[in-house]
Amino acid sequence: MEPPARAEAVLEAMAVRYACKLFDAERKVDDGTLRLILEAGRLSPSSFGLEPWLFVVAESAELKERLFTACFDQENLRTASFVVAIAVRTERHYAPDSPFVRSRAGRFPGGLPVFVQDYQGYWDYLRANGLVEHWARAQGYIALANMMTAAAAAGVDSCAIEGYREDEVRSVLGLDPQDWRVSVLVPFGYRGETEREKIRESLGSIVLLADNDRNDSRLLTSSQPIN
Numbered sequence: 001m002e003p004p005a006r007a008e009a010v011l012e013a014m015a016v017r018y019a020c021k022l023f024d025a026e027r028k029v030d031d032g033t034l035r036l037i038l039e040a041g042r043l044s045p046s047s048f049g050l051e052p053w054l055f056v057v058a059e060s061a062e063l064k065e066r067l068f069t070a071c072f073d074q075e076n077l078r079t080a081s082f083v084v085a086i087a088v089r090t091e092r093h094y095a096p097d098s099p100f101v102r103s104r105a106g107r108f109p110g111g112l113p114v115f116v117q118d119y120q121g122y123w124d125y126l127r128a129n130g131l132v133e134h135w136a137r138a139q140g141y142i143a144l145a146n147m148m149t150a151a152a153a154a155g156v157d158s159c160a161i162e163g164y165r166e167d168e169v170r171s172v173l174g175l176d177p178q179d180w181r182v183s184v185l186v187p188f189g190y191r192g193e194t195e196r197e198k199i200r201e202s203l204g205s206i207v208l209l210a211d212n213d214r215n216d217s218r219l220l221t222s223s224q225p226i227n
């Protein structure tokens, strides 16, 4: 059976997306498209549905220049149309009795008591193992991926940016370190360079079929060329 056209469209967007290192600084992304990209972030799933993020949008030349410096002089920060810093809350916000968890949990059927029945054990585990902020930061990458794919579908280029000095980014964007960690940054715009070739392993080399009764030749022998 052929996959539905909309599934093909998602893969197509993923295939055309590439890490854009230099944008055309003269071209701006229009407001409707900017909003569509942010909407893809908003619709992203998060652990326990907590939506731990804040999408901080920087558009002015001054902010982009300062982010460029905070990101080890990566040109795509200052040539972008806009930059989104995906910030996530610090550890204290995720305690089961915190105002943040109360407010998020209150939206779900059964409210806080039902939510905490599920959440408490995992929270205790994360805390005991020093994993809370790692867990929170990981959520940001889901929004990142969805925003980049949505942007690509709209013909907008992007590049995930992990190379940044966190304190400096927070200070440029006015984020209080008591409350926020920076998960990842992503500049968006229209390319001002030639796109690079996509280099990926074949499915056969990165997928392990753990069930022996699966006919792996059907799934893995015809690896699709990308682009």
Ligand SMILES: Cc1cc2nc3c(=O)[nH]c(=O)nc-3n(C[C@H](O)[C@H](O)[C@H](O)COP(=O)(O)O)c2cc1C
Pocket (backbone or CB within 6 Å): 017, 018, 019, 020, 021, 074, 159, 160, 161, 162, 163, 164, 184, 196, 198, 199
């Ligand atoms: C989480 C993450 C962080 C990244 N950080 C940077 C970065 O700081 N600077 C950069 O030039 N590229 C960065 N990249 C881009 C990757 O190098 C790039 O996605 C990878 O080489 C694959 O190439 P493609 O995206 O063009 O397919 C990052 C990518 C990801 C997913």
